[in-house]
Amino acid sequence: DAGVTQSPTHLIKTRGQQVTLRCSPISGHKSVSWYQQVLGQGPQFIFQYYEKEERGRGNFPDRFSARQFPNYSSELNVNALLLGDSALYLCASSETLASLTEAFFGQGTRLTVV
Amino acid sequence: GQQVMQIPQYQHVQEGEDFTTYCNSSTTLSNIQWYKQRPGGHPVFLIQLVKSGEVKKQKRLTFQFGEAKKNSSLHITATQTTDVGTYFCANTNAGKSTFGDGTTLTVKP
Numbered sequence: 001d002a003g004v005t006q007s008p009t010h011l012i013k014t015r016g017q018q019v020t021l022r023c024s025p026i027s028g029h030k031s032v033s034w035y036q037q038v039l040g041q042g043p044q045f046i047f048q049y050y051e052k053e054e055r056g057r058g059n060f061p062d063r064f065s066a067r068q069f070p071n072y073s074s075e076l077n078v079n080a081l082l083l084g085d086s087a088l089y090l091c092a093s094s095e096t097l098a099s100l101t102e103a104f105f106g107q108g109t110r111l112t113v114v
Numbered sequence: 115g116q117q118v119m120q121i122p123q124y125q126h127v128q129e130g131e132d133f134t135t136y137c138n139s140s141t142t143l144s145n146i147q148w149y150k151q152r153p154g155g156h157p158v159f160l161i162q163l164v165k166s167g168e169v170k171k172q173k174r175l176t177f178q179f180g181e182a183k184k185n186s187s188l189h190i191t192a193t194q195t196t197d198v199g200t201y202f203c204a205n206t207n208a209g210k211s212t213f214g215d216g217t218t219l220t221v222k223p
Contacts, residue, residue, distance in 0.1 A: 033209075033211070035211075035213075040215070041215050041216075042202050042204070042213030042214050042215045042216050043157065043202075043211075043213045044213070045210050045211055045212065045213075048209040048210065050209070055209045056208060056209035056210045058210065090156060090157070102147070102159050102162060103147075103159060103211065104159065105156040105157045105158070105159075106156060107155070107156050108156050
């Protein structure tokens, strides 16, 4: 079985640009969460989606948005990129809401904003 | 999730020595998860604790949840070079997981 897959693996963008990151959860998993991990810190929660509905939102500006599709895959969009948005963006999937505490992470997308 | 603090930030040990990382909160936690992230990798789920005073073991790893459910620890017996990485604790509440900043373990062969 494939694990959580994220694309692209690496990305370089210029300040002010927009970026879309993609995530495919483990087959059968209905929940997807997004995290931002800056070097030397733990993952910071951005969004959580379950059954295509937003169920949780972290302390991130409105430049960050996300959605989940009928096949449970998800996209994270970041507008008006800032240098400080450079980070590893992680997607995690869980089978149900009840099992959110056991999350399976993808390899992440390394975003560099220059 | 509730804010969780981890200590120490870094730990360097000789192979064969023991290692412990601690996770603390000022408020009662309903659960604690532990993850390991290898250098250049992604967090990998290790275990979850939910009961007061709970102790779980995975081979050389021992996980504990405090009686007051405000702290947790991960202890590795006789470290090996394969144990290197950053160990994170996390708390999940209402769909939101809050991670500590991790303890990075290096092991000298």
